[in-house]
Amino acid sequence: MGVKLGILGLGTVGTGTVQLLQDVAGRNPLLQQIEIYRVGVRTLDKNRGVELPAEVLTTDLAAIVNDPAVDIVVELMGGLEPARSLIITALKNGKHVVTANKAAIARFGAEIFTTANQAGLYVMLEAAVGGGIPVIQPLKQSLSVNRIHTVTGIVNGTTNYILTRMQREGSNFSDVLADAQTLGYAEADPTADVDGLDAADKIAILASLGFGGRINLEDVYCEGIRQVSKTDITYAEKLGFVIKLLAIAKQYTDSSSLSVRVHPTLVPKAHPLASINDVYNAILIEGEPIGQVMFFGPGAGAGATASAVTSDILNLVALLQTSTAKPNPLLTCRHQHYSPVAPITELVTRFYARFLTKDQPGVIGNLGTCFGKYGVSLESVVQTGFQKGLAEIVVVSHDVREGDFRQALAEIQTLEAIDSIPSLLRVL
Numbered sequence: 273m274g275v276k277l278g279i280l281g282l283g284t285v286g287t288g289t290v291q292l293l294q295d296v297a298g299r300n301p302l303l304q305q306i307e308i309y310r311v312g313v314r315t316l317d318k319n320r321g322v323e324l325p326a327e328v329l330t331t332d333l334a335a336i337v338n339d340p341a342v343d344i345v346v347e348l349m350g351g352l353e354p355a356r357s358l359i360i361t362a363l364k365n366g367k368h369v370v371t372a373n374k375a376a377i378a379r380f381g382a383e384i385f386t387t388a389n390q391a392g393l394y395v396m397l398e399a400a401v402g403g404g405i406p407v408i409q410p411l412k413q414s415l416s417v418n419r420i421h422t423v424t425g426i427v428n429g430t431t432n433y434i435l436t437r438m439q440r441e442g443s444n445f446s447d448v449l450a451d452a453q454t455l456g457y458a459e460a461d462p463t464a465d466v467d468g469l470d471a472a473d474k475i476a477i478l479a480s481l482g483f484g485g486r487i488n489l490e491d492v493y494c495e496g497i498r499q500v501s502k503t504d505i506t507y508a509e510k511l512g513f514v515i516k517l518l519a520i521a522k523q524y525t526d527s528s529s530l531s532v533r534v535h536p537t538l539v540p541k542a543h544p545l546a547s548i549n550d551v552y553n554a555i556l557i558e559g560e561p562i563g564q565v566m567f568f569g570p571g572a573g574a575g576a577t578a579s580a581v582t583s584d585i586l587n588l589v590a591l592l593q594t595s596t597a598k599p600n601p602l603l604t605c606r607h608q609h610y611s612p613v614a615p616i617t618e619l620v621t622r623f624y625a626r627f628l629t630k631d632q633p634g635v636i637g638n639l640g641t642c643f644g645k646y647g648v649s650l651e652s653v654v655q656t657g658f659q660k661g662l663a664e665i666v667v668v669s670h671d672v673r674e675g676d677f678r679q680a681l682a683e684i685q686t687l688e689a690i691d692s693i694p695s696l697l698r699v700l
């Protein structure tokens with residue numbers, strides 16, 4: 273047969289991809305030219321939900337990437353090692369690579385793309401961001417004539433699923449996480465989802481494509497959703513917001529640096545990202561001259577992610593059939609420099625903060641005075657609840673430099689009437 277695949281991993285995404293490739297009727301006819309030649313797994317004695325000839329399954333993944341018969345290596349095992357070394361070896365052996373592994377690309381992208389470019393090979397990663405949503409190829413091709421200003425995304429299905437159910441049902445965080453794991457959305461170690469690290473990997477990749485420079489992952493500010501409480505979801509709702517884990521990359525207008533960050537954010541209910549629920553992802557891209565364009569779809573799960581993986585395989589099959597000696601510049605990743613990323617203290621944004629205070633006269637006045645001292649102006653102040661004999665005060669600020677807001681909070685924390693500041697969230 274035609275093009276031989278060596279697939280590394282037969283878990284959620286690997287199984288979805290094999291199922292798609294084994295059921296090609298009614299899909300693109302080029303799929304008929306693909307042979308599932310080898311599939312590498314950790315253990316052979318698992319029920320996989322797909323039928324494969326015994327000689328196809330192997331636990332020797334090194335043999336797959338070294339096998340001269342393999343044309344394309346499809347890395348769907350996840351993790352950093354041995355995924356990284358297997359990808360590098362595959363490239364050194366002249367094989368194109370398809371991967372869903374945002375963790376490896378965000379950390380080892382420089383090494384992987386340099387190796388690929390030197391060998392005139394492609395590394396395709398549509399499944400790595402937004403699951404089934406086509407967003408990598410549009411950024412590389414259809415949108416690449418634009419000057420990109422901002423990329424704002426809900427790019428982690430697991431946390432969006434958790435926040436949606438917490439909001440809708442008042443459910444408890446850990447029960448909903450268990451459901452997301454059962455549904456195959458979560459990473460092998462779900463802390464990568466919950467702590468925002470998976471979203472940070474993805475926004476680093478999107479920023480790199482959108483702004484044309486590598487992103488050092490350590491420069492990406494990252495907060496997850498562990499501290500988002502039912503109380504804040506309820507307050508946000510009353511104030512006209514929903515809470516979403518947003519990944520944002522933005523070009524500062526007055527400098528060459530970027531803001532690249534992941535954090536739970538209060539999103540106004542009328543904003544297009546506010547209605548993206550469950551495992552769905554959406555990526556809102558703003559650029560010149562296009563204006564706003566939003567990509568929406570399933571961000572995780574076997575079938576959706578298999579669609580993205582298989583579309584990358586299909587692109588490579590088409591290239592292998594029509595191949596010219598020169599790589600297609602719209603499919604490669606060639607930038608070498610790192611984009612400067614500004615520290616989070618330079619961010620200018622609105623804030624939501626919740627305070628527990630003694631219930632005594634003058635507390636709101638003291639808060640206002642302290643904020644005023646650091647140039648923080650308040651958009652709203654509400655005192656509605658009581659918790660364990662303490663008054664609960666919620667403020668939303670106007671746009672303010674994060675460093676100034678934090679200085680004000682540090683001083684407020686020392687006020688005698690302040691018990692604690694249980695929540696601090698940014699507002700879109």
Ligand SMILES: NC(=O)C1=CN([C@@H]2O[C@H](COP(=O)(O)OP(=O)(O)OC[C@H]3O[C@@H](n4cnc5c(N)ncnc54)[C@H](OP(=O)(O)O)[C@@H]3O)[C@@H](O)[C@H]2O)C=CC1
Pocket residue numbers: 280281282283284285286312313314315316318331333348349350351353354372373374375399400403456457458459460571572573574577
């Ligand atoms: N799940 C999703 O919705 C999405 C996942 N992704 C990405 O896709 C990749 C795969 O994810 P997913 O399918 O969920 O992961 P799973 O944990 O479900 O599957 C991983 C597969 O890789 C195999 N594997 C892992 N390590 C080794 C090893 N050292 N040697 C041999 N085989 C190994 C496992 O073998 P065995 O079965 O024998 O244990 C398993 O078949 C990850 O990079 C993930 O981030 C991207 C988008 C969405």
Ligand SMILES: N[C@@H](CC=O)C(=O)O
Pocket residue numbers: 400402403427428429430431457458459465470571572573
């Ligand atoms: N764990 C990830 C899977 C897709 O990348 C998520 O929940 O989005």
Ligand code: NA
Pocket residue numbers: 398399400401402403404405406407408580
């Ligand atoms: Na995608």
